[in-house]
Amino acid sequence: MFASLSRFRRFLRSQQLVKWSFSLSPRSLANVASSQSERKTVIDTKLDNHSLSIQWEDGNARFHYLWLRHHCQCNSCVNPKTKQRTVDLTLIPKQMNPHDVHVDSKLLKIIWMDGHQTIFDVSWLKENAYDGGGLLCENQPETRFGSISHESDMTLWDRDAIAGKPPKEFLYRDIIANNKEVLQESLNDLFRFGFIFVNDTPTDEESTLKICQRIVGPIRETPEGRVYVIENKALKDSDLSHFSNALQGHTDFSFYNDPPGVQAMHCLHHYGTGGMSLLVDGFKAAKTLYQENPAAFQILSSFPLRFLSSHFFMQSQGTILELDPFTRALTRVRWNTSRFGPLTKLNLSFEEMEKLYQAIRLYGSIVRREENELWFKLTPGKVLLVDNRRVLHGRSAVQGPRKLIGYYVSMDDYIGKWKENRMKT
Numbered sequence: 178m179f180a181s182l183s184r185f186r187r188f189l190r191s192q193q194l195v196k197w198s199f200s201l202s203p204r205s206l207a208n209v210a211s212s213q214s215e216r217k218t219v220i221d222t223k224l225d226n227h228s229l230s231i232q233w234e235d236g237n238a239r240f241h242y243l244w245l246r247h248h249c250q251c252n253s254c255v256n257p258k259t260k261q262r263t264v265d266l267t268l269i270p271k272q273m274n275p276h277d278v279h280v281d282s283k284l285l286k287i288i289w290m291d292g293h294q295t296i297f298d299v300s301w302l303k304e305n306a307y308d309g310g311g312l313l314c315e316n317q318p319e320t321r322f323g324s325i326s327h328e329s330d331m332t333l334w335d336r337d338a339i340a341g342k343p344p345k346e347f348l349y350r351d352i353i354a355n356n357k358e359v360l361q362e363s364l365n366d367l368f369r370f371g372f373i374f375v376n377d378t379p380t381d382e383e384s385t386l387k388i389c390q391r392i393v394g395p396i397r398e399t400p401e402g403r404v405y406v407i408e409n410k411a412l413k414d415s416d417l418s419h420f421s422n423a424l425q426g427h428t429d430f431s432f433y434n435d436p437p438g439v440q441a442m443h444c445l446h447h448y449g450t451g452g453m454s455l456l457v458d459g460f461k462a463a464k465t466l467y468q469e470n471p472a473a474f475q476i477l478s479s480f481p482l483r484f485l486s487s488h489f490f491m492q493s494q495g496t497i498l499e500l501d502p503f504t505r506a507l508t509r510v511r512w513n514t515s516r517f518g519p520l521t522k523l524n525l526s527f528e529e530m531e532k533l534y535q536a537i538r539l540y541g542s543i544v545r546r547e548e549n550e551l552w553f554k555l556t557p558g559k560v561l562l563v564d565n566r567r568v569l570h571g572r573s574a575v576q577g578p579r580k581l582i583g584y585y586v587s588m589d590d591y592i593g594k595w596k597e598n599r600m601k602t
Contacts, residue, residue: 219299222280229278231285231302238306245287246273248305249295323467323474325460326506330599332369333461335549344370349378349560352391361598363392367439368595371568372456375560378443382582385443388560393439394590399430400489407581417515421576426457426544426569427513429585431484434493436511438588440563440570442581444555449577454561456551457569459510462543463498469543473536474498480525480533483518484511492518497540509566514541544569555581564591 221232230239246269249255254264270291277288285297325331332338344366351359352375367373375392378384382404389396396403407418418424430436444452467474478498485492499509514537525533543549552573555561563570566588 218282219280222278222285224275224278226274229275229287231280231299233303238303239308240302240306242273242275243269243271244307245295245297246289246293248297249293250297251293251295253293322500322505323464323471324506325464326501326504326508327368328506330368331371331460333464334370334458334551335461336551337548339370339551344373346374346376349375349384349388352388355391360392361602364595364598365602367392367562367564371458371460371564373562375562376558378558378560380443380445380557385441385560385582386584388562389439389441389584389586392562393586394594395586397437397585397587397590399437399585400491403584405583405585407583408579421574423574424455424571425514426455426459426550426571427515428459428511428565428569429513430565431495431511431513431516432486432489432491432493434495435588436509437565437585438591439586440565440583441560441585442555442563442570442583443557443560445557445580445582447557447575447577447579449575449579451573451577452554452575452579453552453573454555455569455571455573456553456563457544457549457571458567459512459544459569460507460567462540462549463507463510465543466540470536470539472532473539476532476536477540478507480523480529482520482523484513484516485518486516497537510569512540512544512569 218234219231220234223230223232228239228241229245230237247264247266249264255262274290275287276290276292279286280299283298283300285299285302287295287297289295325333332342345362347359347363352363363373363375375388378388386396386404399405428436429440442454463474466477478496478500481494481496483492483494495511497511498507499511500506501508520530520533523530523533565585
């Protein structure tokens with residue numbers, strides 16, 4: 178189907194870039210592109226029965242007529258307010274050929290047989306080329322395998338890095354006051370470090386709820402309800418967290434097909450000892466895994482496992498390291514060995530099963546390295562917000578009565594608000 182793996186990757190990359198065109202005009206996208214890579218002059222164009230070819234100084238690309246017509250960004254094809262496409266792809270004639278084409282150093286203008294006019298910035302077309310013929314833009318690497326999505330906006334950390342430059346701790350009164358600068362900074366720090374603290378919070382459910390809503394977004398309910406309550410009385414058998422035992426670093430709700438994006442935790446009281454909280458940067462651990470053993474990273478990002486909750490009759494399928502299907506950058510860590518389903522019927526050979534176990538054990542050993550573990554005491558009034566797709570959390574064994582409450586926010590609400598916030602700052 179594809180002549181080479183590199184062409185296939187360029188195809189995937191082009192589809193990711195197409196997504197951006199829904200919210201930006203071709204000229205706006207071109208401004209982004211031209212600020213990132215040098216503009217190359219168009220030196221030739223060719224038309225045949227099905228496609229248009231553009232020759233740049235540094236390569237060429239072909240575009241199907243149907244693709245060009247479908248990606249028209251005029252106001253009759255894209256709602257100027259919502260940026261949603263209004264053109265019906267299924268109603269575009271199969272034989273949609275140009276009546277006239279004009280191109281210069283900046284713009285490509287097409288007048289179609291039905292009289293409709295489409296205008297592209299040629300740099301946008303270059304950025305979105307899906308059949309490059311050797312064309313590869315400077316700011317679009319051949320592959321991002323082993324990298325992390327939005328890595329430049331993150332600070333990957335271990336214990337010493339956090340000790341040397343800890344994230345800012347915020348105050349409840351500033352969050353509740355709707356201080357825009359504080360809210361923006363807190364959300365940016367949550368994304369950058371994968372966790373933040375909000376201090377001086379009243380020890381009640383409503384106050385913790387308000388922090389989530391103000392910083393991140395609306396609460397996502399789970400089978401535990403709108404708010405989850407963890408007391409070490411073994412009153413529930415839905416999860417090990419309801420007992421007093423120690424918990425290794427993990428992400429929550431791995432048995433969901435779409436696990437929550439952010440988790441908030443607030444210890445309302447603890448009359449005893451133990452119960453130290455643990456955080457580990459799962460993305461940093463994945464980066465270390467890739468550096469030490471790329472083959473193990475490949476295995477954990479390729480072979481899906483089953484994650485189970487027998488109590489809630491739920492099951493999900495996913496890789497431990499989830500990659501963006503277009504860029505191949507890491508987007509989520511799904512790590513909770515207590516939720517692994519049977520490692521059977523995975524379509525793995527005898528030899529591959531052994532390699533899978535080796536990769537799982539290696540990542541687990543990296544997560545448990547002492548230098549990667551951040552331990553602290555979560556005390557009343559100190560609310561912890563955690564990026565659940567990235568940072569693993571756990572605890573030491575608990576002695577004495579302890580009550581912890583928390584809330585979840587969906588991944589879509591979290592990332593969407595962060596992207597909106599990023600555009601404003």
